[in-house]
Amino acid sequence: MGEIKVSPDYNWFRSTVPLKKIIVDDDDSKIWSLYDAGPRNIRCPLIFLPPVSGTADVFFQQILALSGWGYRVIALQYPVYWDHLEFCDGFRKLLDHLQLDKVHLFGASLGGFLAQKFAEYTHKSPRVHSLILCNSFSDTSIFNQTWTANSFWLMPSFMLKKIVLGNFSSGPVDPVMADAIDFMVDRLESLGQSELASRLTLNCQNSYVEPHKIRDIPVTIMDVFDQSALSTEAKEEMYKLYPSARRAHLKTGGNFPYLCRSAEVNLYVQVRRLGPAARVVGT
Template identity: 85%
Template structure:
């Protein structure tokens, strides 16, 4: 099977399919489903990404750091810090509700290898991470801490999920019910191989989250809150989204465009909810293009000796040519 056929091969994410079935049945047959789930944990392949050489190399070379952010050691931040330590204006990635720090391992490996320091002032936020990135920039607008934002499948108002009335009850729900809520936003139809692997990996990361972590993330995701864009209108923004199915509605995407009329737009033809996993090359290139505007300034996130602006311009031209070719093919097919 050649590389071209991998993108046309359709399959259902295995872990997602089994997890959703078990979480649904667990309300009626909790003991049986628990035993079956334990069995599947041993015999089911958790996806190509988790066993891939790139992911294993990432886990073996980039240490996971833990930072205590409370006096009683009850709150700990886990993060990966990669790239040149002399960079004082790094790039920070914030994961979605279902993700952990390592869901961005492909960006960390690629960008740090090119000379970027990835961990904060340039912020890449996906879904809930994008919303929190905007709120952080908003809260610190009088004493700016954020120099730019890259918002991937992000939203600006939590009311789009129509769950503000249940936000305060997430703390009372068991973990399996919270996971079922999150899984309900995952793509359930046939997808290409790379997207299926990405979903499987995210389900595996979801399994690693405890009840308190899930409850707090869902509360942040659903409690009544919105971004005040007039406080961050001077910050350079790139809005990254996909044309295929994702958890965000068309109305939510249009609202983001209205809030940031001067933002750069990075559209991906496909990628679903997790383009940074299944379309990592395109995402990495868009991140580089976004950060290009800071080259040669104190806010550069890259060691200037590592990657030249000319090289990035060539990559940008190639991406534009590829996009135009895809549009022509779509017009011919229609």
């Protein structure tokens, strides 16, 4: 892995917060990787779900800041799952393993879609306390690739990476955003063919969110006003789907505001959504 220029705190984070690996499926090749920081006695933590290109450590700045404020924060990296139901079942097993009945979910792009699908999946026995959806979407058809979704598993790694990189910002950006993009390219390079193929499959296979199943869950929609992979139409569809949602708009931040605008994102997360159940008061 090359030099990480996003923050001088990154290497310190890697040396102080251990990466855990957990298997909850019968298939022992399906390994969840996660960072778990903050007071362990908190039973309703905030869980971060990454985008297609992301690993668990893309949320290192949220982990450091929010755990420092007394919150329990968990950042995940998914195993290889090929459909949304399989993912939701695996995620439920992970929460059972961690003995977590309720959680707050922060999902970026694909992570936000999977968070919504999990809330939908558990609507009869709710497991999701709130949703924060960052640059996310509610219908995979916006990518116009539902017809190719079942062929990603056949493609070589370099082709899959090229598809993902096509959604990264290519125009001039400020130095902090440029470092964030470099960081995400580095993270993308660390993913294997099956990991990337499965994520693109989840991102593009025909599916949409059924809002009536999650209408009682508080939602915050976080998006940016500058260039990102999310179209204006996709953003407007999210606003229509969740008319009572709180909105957290960032003037800039591109595809990865949790990296390049972390202070704003952390403040929105703390002020707008997290309640005392996620935090030890007085820390």
